[in-house]
Amino acid sequence: MKKLIVFVLILVSGTSFAQNEAKRINLYNLENKLGIQGYDPLGYFNLGKAVKGKKEISVSYQGVVYNFSSVENKNTFLKNPAKYEPQYGGWCAYAMGDSGEKVEINPETFKITDGKLYLFYNAYFNNTLKSWNKDESNLKTKADNNWKKIYNNQKP
Incomplete structure (x- = not known):
């Protein structure tokens, strides 16, 4: 019975996550799922300027792809993505x-x-x-x- 409850919870949370992801893809300012036109979200915070990210250093967060100018920026973003996403x-x-x-x-x-x-x-x-x-x-x-x-x- 416990396994069934856990399975149902996983299924429901997975469905909810997929719906949220689809919603974000439809609502956000994206081009081919790419956010901020490929600019590094952390550049704004760390350098105080817009810095182009690199395709090779990217991450998908809830359906939105962000490019980063460095692995450090990518890792920082992954610790708290909501903090760095644009409003x-x-x-x-x-x-x-x-x-x-x-x-x-x-x-x-x-x-x-x-x-x-x-x-x-x-x-x-x-x-x-x-x-x-x-x-x-x-x-x-x-x-x-x-x-x-x-x-x-x-x-x-």
Whole structure:
């Protein structure tokens, strides 16, 4: 009986994990499952700049592939992936706060606030990081709520 219960628990948790993975792949800003356009998530934190990762040093975390510029960065990420993933699935933080829309980003336009990585659209003379900085607290609250609605309303 114990074995049956353990088997059912494993089956249920595996199904839940697969659904969560599918949800993330559908919702996140990815190209062929690649997050942050191949940039190293730890570069933002450790170096304070956007650094391209290497395909050979990558990891898949809940369906999202991240590239790293070093094995050390990859190993650090694996210890606490949620800490280093960009907010709002890697979509533009400003757009998420302003209108609740999923807008592409420029991975070289970013900000770390309270230990979290925020990415922004920056093209055609429109750097949304500047707009974000003018009303960060309000936009962050709205972005958090908008992303929660988007994430919770998406079927896996």
